[in-house]
Amino acid sequence: MKKYSDMTLAERQTEYAAVKAAFEAKKTLGLQLNMARGKPGTDQLDMVTEMCNILVTHDDFVSDGIDSRNYGNVDGLPAAKKLFAELLGCKPAQVFVGGNASLQLMFTMIAMAYSHGLLHSEKPWKELEKVKWLCPAPGYDRHFKVSQYFGMELLTVPMTADGPDMDLVEELVKDPAVKGIWNVPKYSNPEGVVYSDETIRRMAALKPAAPDFMLMWDNAYCIHEFDCEFVPFADILALCEENGNADMVYEFASTSKVTFPGAGVGVMAASEANLAYVKPLINIQTIGFDKINQLRHVKYLQDKEHTLALMKRHAAILSPKFHAVLSALDAEIAPLGIADWKRPVGGYFVSLDAMPGTAKRTLALCKEAGVTMTGAGATFPYGIDPNDSNIRIAPTMPPVAELEQAIAVLCLCLRMSALEKLGI
Amino acid sequence: MKKYSDMTLAERQTEYAAVKAAFEAKKTLGLQLNMARGKPGTDQLDMVTEMCNILVTHDDFVSDGIDSRNYGNVDGLPAAKKLFAELLGCKPAQVFVGGNASLQLMFTMIAMAYSHGLLHSEKPWKELEKVKWLCPAPGYDRHFKVSQYFGMELLTVPMTADGPDMDLVEELVKDPAVKGIWNVPKYSNPEGVVYSDETIRRMAALKPAAPDFMLMWDNAYCIHEFDCEFVPFADILALCEENGNADMVYEFASTSKVTFPGAGVGVMAASEANLAYVKPLINIQTIGFDKINQLRHVKYLQDKEHTLALMKRHAAILSPKFHAVLSALDAEIAPLGIADWKRPVGGYFVSLDAMPGTAKRTLALCKEAGVTMTGAGATFPYGIDPNDSNIRIAPTMPPVAELEQAIAVLCLCLRMSALEKLGI
Numbered sequence: 001m002k003k004y005s006d007m008t009l010a011e012r013q014t015e016y017a018a019v020k021a022a023f024e025a026k027k028t029l030g031l032q033l034n035m036a037r038g039k040p041g042t043d044q045l046d047m048v049t050e051m052c053n054i055l056v057t058h059d060d061f062v063s064d065g066i067d068s069r070n071y072g073n074v075d076g077l078p079a080a081k082k083l084f085a086e087l088l089g090c091k092p093a094q095v096f097v098g099g100n101a102s103l104q105l106m107f108t109m110i111a112m113a114y115s116h117g118l119l120h121s122e123k124p125w126k127e128l129e130k131v132k133w134l135c136p137a138p139g140y141d142r143h144f145k146v147s148q149y150f151g152m153e154l155l156t157v158p159m160t161a162d163g164p165d166m167d168l169v170e171e172l173v174k175d176p177a178v179k180g181i182w183n184v185p186k187y188s189n190p191e192g193v194v195y196s197d198e199t200i201r202r203m204a205a206l207k208p209a210a211p212d213f214m215l216m217w218d219n220a221y222c223i224h225e226f227d228c229e230f231v232p233f234a235d236i237l238a239l240c241e242e243n244g245n246a247d248m249v250y251e252f253a254s255t256s257k258v259t260f261p262g263a264g265v266g267v268m269a270a271s272e273a274n275l276a277y278v279k280p281l282i283n284i285q286t287i288g289f290d291k292i293n294q295l296r297h298v299k300y301l302q303d304k305e306h307t308l309a310l311m312k313r314h315a316a317i318l319s320p321k322f323h324a325v326l327s328a329l330d331a332e333i334a335p336l337g338i339a340d341w342k343r344p345v346g347g348y349f350v351s352l353d354a355m356p357g358t359a360k361r362t363l364a365l366c367k368e369a370g371v372t373m374t375g376a377g378a379t380f381p382y383g384i385d386p387n388d389s390n391i392r393i394a395p396t397m398p399p400v401a402e403l404e405q406a407i408a409v410l411c412l413c414l415r416m417s418a419l420e421k422l423g424i
Numbered sequence: 425m426k427k428y429s430d431m432t433l434a435e436r437q438t439e440y441a442a443v444k445a446a447f448e449a450k451k452t453l454g455l456q457l458n459m460a461r462g463k464p465g466t467d468q469l470d471m472v473t474e475m476c477n478i479l480v481t482h483d484d485f486v487s488d489g490i491d492s493r494n495y496g497n498v499d500g501l502p503a504a505k506k507l508f509a510e511l512l513g514c515k516p517a518q519v520f521v522g523g524n525a526s527l528q529l530m531f532t533m534i535a536m537a538y539s540h541g542l543l544h545s546e547k548p549w550k551e552l553e554k555v556k557w558l559c560p561a562p563g564y565d566r567h568f569k570v571s572q573y574f575g576m577e578l579l580t581v582p583m584t585a586d587g588p589d590m591d592l593v594e595e596l597v598k599d600p601a602v603k604g605i606w607n608v609p610k611y612s613n614p615e616g617v618v619y620s621d622e623t624i625r626r627m628a629a630l631k632p633a634a635p636d637f638m639l640m641w642d643n644a645y646c647i648h649e650f651d652c653e654f655v656p657f658a659d660i661l662a663l664c665e666e667n668g669n670a671d672m673v674y675e676f677a678s679t680s681k682v683t684f685p686g687a688g689v690g691v692m693a694a695s696e697a698n699l700a701y702v703k704p705l706i707n708i709q710t711i712g713f714d715k716i717n718q719l720r721h722v723k724y725l726q727d728k729e730h731t732l733a734l735m736k737r738h739a740a741i742l743s744p745k746f747h748a749v750l751s752a753l754d755a756e757i758a759p760l761g762i763a764d765w766k767r768p769v770g771g772y773f774v775s776l777d778a779m780p781g782t783a784k785r786t787l788a789l790c791k792e793a794g795v796t797m798t799g800a801g802a803t804f805p806y807g808i809d810p811n812d813s814n815i816r817i818a819p820t821m822p823p824v825a826e827l828e829q830a831i832a833v834l835c836l837c838l839r840m841s842a843l844e845k846l847g848i
Contacts, residue, residue, distance in 0.1 A: 037495065045493045046482055052716065053477045058470055069469045071461065071685040099523050100714045107709035111535060115550070115574065126539070126550050142711075149708045150539065261495040263716040284573045285531035287566075290524045290714065292476065292687040 003337035004418055016419045023369060023412045031370035033406035038189070038348035039397040040257055043317050048259050048310070051300035060299070061292065068291035074283045075275065076267075080294040084267045086304045087223060088253060089235040094269045096278065099289040102254040102266035106216060107146050109250055109268070112281055113179070113212065114150050119247055119277045121212040125150070125179065134172055134181035136164035138351060138379035138390045140189040143182040143218065154381035157181070159191060163199035173208035180214035186233055187221035190351040190379055190392040192344025194231065204239035206248070215240065217251040223308060224257060226315040226322060227345035230308050237269055246271040255297055257314070257348065258307065265297050321395045324403050325350050332411040338418040350393040351379075358417035359388045365413035371406045427761035428842055440843045447793060447836045455794035457830040462613070462772035463821040464681055467741050472683050472734070475724035484723070485716065492715035498707045499699065500691075504718040508691045510728045511647060512677060513659040518693045520702065523713040526678035526690035530640060531570050533674055533692070536705055537603070537636065538574050543671055543701045545636040549574070549603065558596055558605035560588035562775060562803035562814045564613040567606040567642065578805035581605070583615060587623035597632035604638035610657055611645035614775040614803055614816040616768025618655065628663035630672070639664065641675040647732060648681060650739040650746060651769035654732050661693055670695040679721055681772065682734065689721050745819045748827050749774050756835040762842035774817040775803075782841035783812045789837035795830045 007015065055061055061068050063079045075081075076097025085092040098105045109118075117124045125131050133152040135144055136159050147154055155172060157164045163185065172178050183203070185195040195203070203215060217236050225231060240249040249271075255264035270278070301307045326343060329352070333339050341352040354362055359376040366373050374392040377385040393410070395403055431439065479485055485492050487503045499505075500521025509516040522529045533542075541548045549555050557576040559568050560583050571578055579596060581588045587609065596602050607627070609619040619627070627639060641660050649655060664673040673695075679688035694702070725731045750767060753776070757763050765776040778786055783800040790797050798816040801809040817834070819827055 039495050042491065042494075045485075045491065049482070049485065049493070052479055055476055058466075058473070061469075061473065067466065067469065069473070069684045069686055071463050071680075101710040101712075104710045111539070111709075115535070115538065142708075145708055149705075256495075260493045260716060262493055262712055263714045281573075284566075284569055285535075286525040286528045288525075288686055290687045290717065292684060293714065293717070 001335040003335070004422055005337055009423065012419050012422055013424050016416065016424045019412055019415045019419065023365070023416060026369045026409050026412065029370070031405060031409065033370060033398060033402055033409070034372045035394045035398065035403070035406050036372045036374050037397070038257070038394045040261055041317060041397050041399065044314055045260065047313060047317070048300070051259060051296055054296055054299045055292065061295065063295050063298065066291070068295040071287045073291060074286065074288045075279055076289065077291050077294045077298065079298045080265065083298050083301060083303065084253065084269070087307060088219065088251060088269055089233070090237045090251070090269045093272050094237055094275065096268045096270070096275055097289065097294055098266045098268065100263055100266060100293070102218070102220070102252040102256070102268070103142055103146075105266050105268045106143070106218065106252055108282060109214070109278070110146055110150055112278070113214070116281060118212045118214070119274055128177070130177045132175065132178045134164075134169060134178060135381045136182065137381060138190055138392070139182060140184060140218070141378040141383070143216075144381050147182075148382070152179075156381050159188065159193060161193060163188075163193060163195035166199055166202045170202065170206065173206055173213065176209035178208065179210050179212065180216055182216050182218065184218050184220055185236070186219060186231070187224055187344060187347025189220065189347065190349035191342050192347045192349065192351065193342070194346075197234070200234050200236065200239065204236060204245060205243040206245065208248070213248055215245070215249040217249055219251055219253045221257070221347045222253050223311050224348070225311065225346040226318040230311070231346070237271065241271070247274050250274070255301070258310065259297060259300070263293065265294055318396055320400055321403055322350065324400055325393055325395045325407050328404070328407040328411055333414055336415065336418070339414055348394060348396050350395060352391045352393055353389045354391055354414055355418045355421055356387045356389045358414070358421050359385060359391050361417040361420065362391065362410070362413045365416055366410055369409045369413070371409045373410070425759040427759070428846055429761055433847065436843050436846055437848050440840065440848045443836055443839045443843065447789065447840060450793045450833050450836065453794070455829060455833065457794060457822060457826055457833070458796045459818050459822065459827070459830050460796045460798050461821070462681070462818045464685055465741060465821050465823065468738055469684065471737060471741070472724070475683060475720055478720055478723045479716065485719065487719050487722065490715070492719040495711045497715060498710065498712045499703055500713065501715050501718045501722065503722045504689065507722050507725060507727065508677065508693070511731060512643065512675060512693055513657070514661045514675070514693045517696050518661055518699065520692045520694070520699055521713065521718055522690045522692065524687055524690060524717070526642070526644070526676040526680070526692070527566055529690055529692045530567070530642065530676055532706060533638070533702070534570055534574055536702070537638070540705060542636045542638070543698055552601070554601050556599065556602045558593060558602060559805045560606065561805060562614055562816070563606060564608060564642070565802040565807070567640070568805050571606070572806070580805050583612065583617060585617060587612075587617060587619035590623055590626045594626065594630065597630055597637065600633035602632065603634050603636065604640055606640050606642065608642050608644055609660070610643060610655070611648055611768060611771025613644065613771065614773035615766050616771045616773065616775065617766070618770075621658070624658050624660065624663065628660060628669060629667040630669065632672070637672055639669075639673040641673055643675055643677045645681070645771045646677050647735050648772070649735065649770040650742040654735070655770070661695065665695070671698050674698070679725070681738075682731065683721060683724070687717065689718055742820055744824055745827055746774065748824055749817055749819045749831050752828070752831040752835055757838055760839065760842070763838055772818060772820050774819060776815045776817060777813045778815055778838055779842045779845055780811045780813045782838070782845050783809060783815050785841040785844065786815065786834070786837045789840055790834055793833045793837070795833045797834070
């Protein structure tokens with residue numbers, strides 16, 4: 001195969017005709033394939049479903065003398081705090097165990113800053129003329145949308161192989177209107193970047209002008225290696241504390257991709273001072289989260305060792321799916337020189353950069369052939385990719401056979417849109 | 425026994441000495457009894473615990489083709505909507521099924537009005553100089569606290585035997601700053617009042633000046649009869665619609681006192697137009713609520729008939745507890761003429777009005793003797809009972825034997841504080 005950029009017009013036309021014919025053939029199959037969202041596959045869910053029946057007798061429902069079935073304990077069961085503290089490497093007293101969605105805890109914290117202010121806020125953010133927020137991109141669309149919901153101005157920070165561009169971050173936080181930054185520090189969404197030690201150190205040592213700057217640390221994939229051994233990761237809470245920033249950081253995690261996406265447990269880790277401020281305010285909206293489900297998780301996951309063993313079993317299911325994507329791209333696209341992609345070893349996505357100006361067209365073609373992908377631009381603030389290039393591939397949900405079909409379609413669409421861009 | 429008000433000073437002094445001696449004797453028992461919160465008892469929880477293991481096989485977790493274990497369906501499983509629509513008497517399309525706490529849905533709706541405004545809002549409430557809210561009192565402290573959280577001015581509306589004073593409500597809603605009213609229309613918290621048909625009709629027909637007035641209809645005890653057959657109740661959504669107020673009403677309910685207080689299912693019912701507005705905004709904070717738990721409830725409760733049968737079994741446990749409270753009050757307090765109380769046939773509380781100016785003192789004495797009660801004033805806006813009279817008794821949690829001890833202590837404390845008030 002020849003690089004498309006090296007082809008003559010005539011060669012491109014011949015190639016386009018062939019690719020288009022293959023594409024039209026795919027269309028006749030009436031495919032309905034989905035690589036849009038980072039959903040675990042059914043086999044992963046079946047694997048953990050036994051946990052639903054782990055609590056049976058009266059005594060099973062009691063933990064540290066607390067009846068998990070009744071009201072109370074807004075910050076979660078002590079046993080659940082202990083489990084998540086071990087997984088995150090922080091202290092149990094720094095853990096707030098919530099409901100089934102860590103996103104809801106993130107939203108709750110920003111909503112609190114908005115209506116009431118945080119521990120070190122001078123005033124509630126709703127009273128500020130302008131609130132700006134740093135969005136490393138490509139990043140997670142749902143993060144950006146929470147910031148948008150509260151009317152913030154989103155500032156894009158480019159991602160590098162080591163994490164967000166820290167020179168830029170350090171510069172931007174000198175503006176007191178900059179109130180926070182989103183991070184997925186391990187296996188970032190979508191690129192699978194693991195922040196380097198240097199990036200983490202600089203994050204913890206930030207000196208923001210805003211006294212209530214929020215270092216949002218969404219450690220969504222903290223134990224989600226699929227192609228390597230567990231990679232130990234810094235305790236951001238301790239690092240921030242060492243740098244005099246104990247109350248700057250809010251870490252989040254969940255079992256959405258450990259147990260159940262719809263019925264896992266979400267947690268927040270923050271300084272004890274922050275939690276003391278936060279608890280009575282969260283208590284206004286709820287008497288407590290689902291402690292039975294917390295206890296199911298405690299009994300099923302047990303500790304870090306057992307949890308990592310479970311993650312190995314997830315990895316055994318996930319790894320072939322990622323390899324199927326990467327193999328197809330290596331075989332079908334690499335020789336043509338029309339796209340680059342990351343080779344993640346953890347997380348839930350493969351991030352692909354198509355030829356600039358072709359992402360939207362590629363995904364429109366995919367849709368035409370029955371393959372649903374994350375919308376073009378979704379990984380950028382306001383849903384606008386300035387290069388119209390980034391495509392997020394979510395290969396975890398479909399079985400391998402379906403995935404191979406879907407990725408074959410994607411490859412054809414990448415080729416068509418590249419040829420159209422180059423001229424045919 | 426003689427009425428305290430008919431006693432001479434000397435008689436009161438003799439009586440006080442006797443009551444105080446009995447009180448001091450109770451103190452030596454080192455009691456630790458709690459009648460503070462409307463918590464179901466352990467026997468009630470044990471009764472329903474089998475539901476935790478009702479989903480076992482792969483297929484059990486699939487409902488209408490939806491895998492309850494995975495992401496999605498922010499407004500809940502269709503089967504759960506159907507169940508709650510049947511219980512509330514509304515349409516499935518009017519139901520939003522949430523997480524474990526209906527309070528969180530109420531909070532979410534008011535937070536939404538605050539930051540974004542509702543369907544018919546002219547602007548977000550945070551931009552308004554003043555927001556006022558009607559609080560029928562005595563009422564539910566957690567309702568009042570949500571309003572306070574968002575900086576509202578709380579206006580007290582006296583409760584009558586038929587519900588809130590509707591003449592006053594109709595007058596107050598002429599003020600465009602009045603944006604809503606809290607209601608627990610069936611077995612109100614704490615008085616157990618069932619709103620009369622006339623009250624409900626007038627509520628549904630309100631003509632508030634505010635276009636985004638919220639009729640908050642917390643039907644927390646919609647099927648919670650403990651001393652009579654199920655009492656059919658009007659569908660407030662249909663009534664509001666008939667009165668041209670389709671989008672004014674937000675109804676809430678939960679299974680917190682049907683299945684598990686910590687792990688039930690909370691729902692909101694509202695017009696389809698309201699839900700269409702609300703869904704994408706709630707979707708910003710969560711991808712979806714716990715659908716596995718929704719499905720457990722669907723399979724366990726099945727339908728209205730089965731659910732009402734379960735409520736009969738709850739009633740069999742609860743009824744003796746309420747009778748223990750009422751019998752003690754009838755025997756010990758009624759002849760003395762120092763308090764009045766309601767005789768509820770549903771709900772979770774007995775509301776007692778002590779001699780004005782003695783509620784705080786009574787509860788302080790209870791605490792001294794090891795009996796924890798809901799704080800005096802809690803049932804009024806800002807936690808201030810203007811008469812220092814209302815006491816909320818929550819008899820559901822303690823076993824009957826403990827409850828009898830606790831209520832005996834309460835009776836002694838009521839007598840002491842009344843005698844102190846009358847002069848000794």
